[in-house]
Amino acid sequence: MADKPKIALIISSTRDSRWADKPAQWALKHMQARDDIEVELVDLRDFDLPFFNEVASNAYVPTQDPRAVRWQQEIARFDGYVFLVAEYNRSITGALKNALDQDYINWGKKPMGVIGYGSVGAARAIEQLRLMAIELQMVPVRAGVHIGGSDFFRVSAYNPNPEPMEALDGILAGSVKDMLDQVSWYAGILKTARAAVQQAA
Template sequence: MAQKPKIALIISSTRDARWADKPAQWALRKLQERDDIEVELVDLRDFDLPFFNEVASNAYVPSQDPNAVRWQEKVASFDGYVFLVAEYNRSITGALKNALDQAYVDWGKKPMGLVAYGSVGGARAAEQLRLIAIELQMVPVRAGVHIGGSDFYRVSAYNPNPEPMEALDGVLGGSLKDMADQVSWYARVLKEARREEERRAA
């Protein structure tokens, strides 16, 4: 049996006061229930990335900063990605944009999905991320999870008595399944395509 695709669930906010951990653990539990992918939680806090200051993208020149190289090696070890996207002022976090810029060849020809939250369900940040992903030669999937409005209030820290994320299973579960189905399908197809490309280049 072919090895399951490895998918990274990437937490994109690094603030001390972030809310990201709650939806991240919810999504991780749901994704780990699947038998068609392996999922690992990847936290940008753990990589201490500098602001991008290389001579050029690693598509052209090997990066010199050891933390950037460690990040690139981590990114390269996966067959696809699910980004936990916090919307800051109608965009993705600066930490995520910097992390995306620190790698290029490592993202390519792999699918990406997202779980977004914030104003309008994080939709504006999600669309910006999809555009960036296209430039990095990822394959953004159509389905996504958007936590906004009254659903966000029910489970977020803004509510003095927040409910557990599972309270939104009936609202978000279908979207999460659709997104994961699409990421899984493309991860399998593109993994085999990359292997074939490597065989032809050998």
């Protein structure tokens, strides 16, 4: 497929003891196996983002902090996003909320999918994230991947003998495919539409 949409897989937890790396590598393999998208892993740890302290959103005035500008430039490179969501106290991580707030312009008119993990598969955090995404003019897709309950325990650090993530493929592969099918479809459609708008301008 020529000019495939570029999708970012965003790791949203930054703490030293995070578990995110294991499902991130699993998700990355699933995404790299497809021929309709290109994927890059984007780790919030790699961006020294300050707490949002601009005069206003970059929807209204240019951002001043060069660290936030670097993040905006990173976000702008992609045609869609898959967020790896850890649920902290029934919501997304503070690091992810801050990263979302640092940009407005470059998130818009692009799809977003989710892979969540925790006791209830990060369902509560993901519902909040979808609302935030709508405000940022992203297009949340319906399908999502929820690693919760006994499945989460099987592969997580809470298990003294955790299984590899591939142990869940038989359970979750269908959800992964559905979510990525939707992200890919919207990414292609919206990429074409954004290009048409830019050309007309």
